[in-house]
Amino acid sequence: MAGRFAPSPTSDLHVGNLRTALVSWLMARHAGVPHLIRVEDLDATRVKAAPEVAARQLADLAAIGVDADGPVVWQSARLALYAAALEALPTYPCYCTRREIAEASSAPHGDGYRPYPGTCRTLTHAQRAERRVHRPPAIRVDAGGAEVTVRDVWAGEVTAVVDDFVVRRNDGAYAYNLAVVVDDLDQGVTQVVRGDDLLSSSPRQAWLARALGGCEPSYAHVGLVTNAAGQRLAKRDGAVTLADLRARGWDADGVRSVIGASLGLCDPGEPVTLATLLDRFDPSVRPQSWIWPGA
Numbered sequence: 001m002a003g004r005f006a007p008s009p010t011s012d013l014h015v016g017n018l019r020t021a022l023v024s025w026l027m028a029r030h031a032g033v034p035h036l037i038r039v040e041d042l043d044a045t046r047v048k049a050a051p052e053v054a055a056r057q058l059a060d061l062a063a064i065g066v067d068a069d070g071p072v073v074w075q076s077a078r079l080a081l082y083a084a085a086l087e088a089l090p091t092y093p094c095y096c097t098r099r100e101i102a103e104a105s106s107a108p109h110g111d112g113y114r115p116y117p118g119t120c121r122t123l124t125h126a127q128r129a130e131r132r133v134h135r136p137p138a139i140r141v142d143a144g145g146a147e148v149t150v151r152d153v154w155a156g157e158v159t160a161v162v163d164d165f166v167v168r169r170n171d172g173a174y175a176y177n178l179a180v181v182v183d184d185l186d187q188g189v190t191q192v193v194r195g196d197d198l199l200s201s202s203p204r205q206a207w208l209a210r211a212l213g214g215c216e217p218s219y220a221h222v223g224l225v226t227n228a229a230g231q232r233l234a235k236r237d238g239a240v241t242l243a244d245l246r247a248r249g250w251d252a253d254g255v256r257s258v259i260g261a262s263l264g265l266c267d268p269g270e271p272v273t274l275a276t277l278l279d280r281f282d283p284s285v286r287p288q289s290w291i292w293p294g295a
């Protein structure tokens with residue numbers, strides 16, 4: 001049994017990411033299970049300086065006190081695991097372009113995700129051979145239209161029809177949905193705490209966990225941090241990373257305190273240790289989304 005925080009090293013962590021990380025740590029410590037950190041760097045080839053970004057993310061997590069029991073795991077070092085999992089799944093090659101999918105599928109969901117309509121599922125061998133000439137395939141699971149219900153500790157039940165989602169992209173990279181599930185199973189993760197934007201991915205991931213012979217973890221999706229306009233916090237919103245905030249005279253303890261206050265665990269500006277936050281933490285209270293007040 002374990003919890004984990006799993007950042008992608010695409011850019012420095014902002015206060016929203018730090019807040020989710022802190023909740024992940026508090027949930028694990030409160031439950032008395034180990035807390036792990038995993039660097040989700042499968043996209044590393046597409047992100048310049050991913051190792052440097054990851055190193056800064058780990059340093060920022062350590063600065064606010066989010067630590068890991070055991071070594072940090074890097075997805076880029078675990079490709080053999082994903083390859084083995086892929087072998088164990090019902091899959092088929094998909095030659096569709098983004099445009100073809102957009103034209104053939106229903107309107108995107110609220111999160112922008114377009115369920116795949118299954119176009120390539122029934123291609124004949126001859127059709128596959130013909131299409132392969134023009135385009136290397138992505139690999140999709142054959143989920144058979146399964147309907148899956150997961151339970152989020154705060155949001156309750158979420159039910160969705162699982163589409164035939166991508167597990168390996170057509171550039172050969174393993175997809176996030178595959179790697180995250182394989183790693184959580186392999187690392188004994190039983191408690192997934194992450195941003196609300198991933199709630200709708202949970203039924204897909206639960207389906208995958210079960211298809212691989214495992215059980216999905218318990219899910220706990222944290223309300224996102226937004227700017228004053230209600231949009232998800234981003235770099236353009238000013239001073240949002242620990243480095244930005246340090247440049248404005250904050251220290252990590254001050255940032256932890258403002259995050260703690262957003263969770264109702266302390267007063268703004270109150271000097272609090274992690275032990276105090278843990279003492280006051282009530283896992284039955286959902287961390288609501290929060291408007292970053294700015295620095």
Ligand code: GLU
Binds near residue numbers: 180
């Ligand atoms: N690596 C993902 C992200 O940074 C999070 C994955 C997860 O927690 O399941 O958005």
